[in-house]
Amino acid sequence: MSDSLSSALLVWYDQSARVLPWRSDPTPYHIWVSEMMLQQTQVDTVLPYYQRFMSLFPDVFSLASAPQADVLRAWEGLGYYSRARNLHRAAQKVVAEYSGQLPQDLAQLRQLPGIGRYTAGAIASIAFDQPEPALDGNIRRIFARLLNARHPLGTPASDAELWDAARKHLPARRAGDFNQALMDLGASICLPKAPNCPACPLRDFCQAFALGAQKELPVKKAKKPVPEYIVTAAVIAVEGRVLIQQRPQGGLLGGMWEFPGGKLEPSDAGLEDCLQREIREELGLDIQVGAGFGVYKHAYTHFRITLHAFCCALLPGETLDLSAYPQARWVIPPELAAYAMGKVDRQIANRLLKTTPSTPN
């Protein structure tokens, strides 16, 4: 049943909804892909990726049958690459078990890789018009303010309170629009730091606004400090080719390609020593380290790195047995574009396209 809060919100949404490609043609596949891309990622960042992804993989069958390498390459730059691997696996499961039709049942949706509580609710409500809440960061913030809820976000008490509130206020009709309206409101008016309360259609329902406490909410847990690591990477060139390797599935940048190297350890005498050790450990090769090939600073979510890249050569007599290291590959620089990489390694690859690495000696 529609309460006055949801009615006021839907009136606002009918006037203010953002025009988005997945809203213009809200098939289950479109909603699903968009929701995967939008996890922890803002709409403006997603838009060009969504358009390109749909041109490459217009339906669940083309996605399911594509090589993982193509999916990761299409995802490069969006981050959180487990989303791409999970979406790809889920597409194969939907084809194999559901004849290519995304299930409507909430429990069945949650069985698909990459679909958790939020995304299942979003797909069920937006694509299938089911009365399900979908609690994301925006909606958590909005309900925390509406209720003057003081439990820190992410705690069980907060989750229970906010999911209950979202379900309680869900209208019987247009649940998908209700959820999307809250997300639009969170992205445009009920902002984290500077909420524009005078423009808010829910102002009269908001306890935080009544108390003047909107900027104190939501309460967040304290964050841990982020460590900084010194990292090295080797551009090993032999006869015009450079060595890259694929990272293992599952961890950071899983399935992506990189220039081999690793973290500076306390036992390393220096950057050169670190790089020689890493290449010996990872590939069984002894290398000569030459000139620098750039210093790259990068911030991940939970740590920061300063990466020192070097031009390197194999010591005389060294060869790489590719059958023993199937994750490694020798490629000419123009081919690097076909290999999905994280931001730092892509910067190195792009520099290689412009500059031939110098040969040690």
Place this chain on the structure above:
DNA sequence: TACTCGTGGCT
């Protein structure tokens, strides 16, 4: 529960 997992834009 707490931690991992990317990147770009903003202040």
Place this chain on the structure above:
DNA sequence: TAGCCAAGAGT
């Protein structure tokens, strides 16, 4: 400028 933040999921 260095943090903060974003349509979370998996372990």
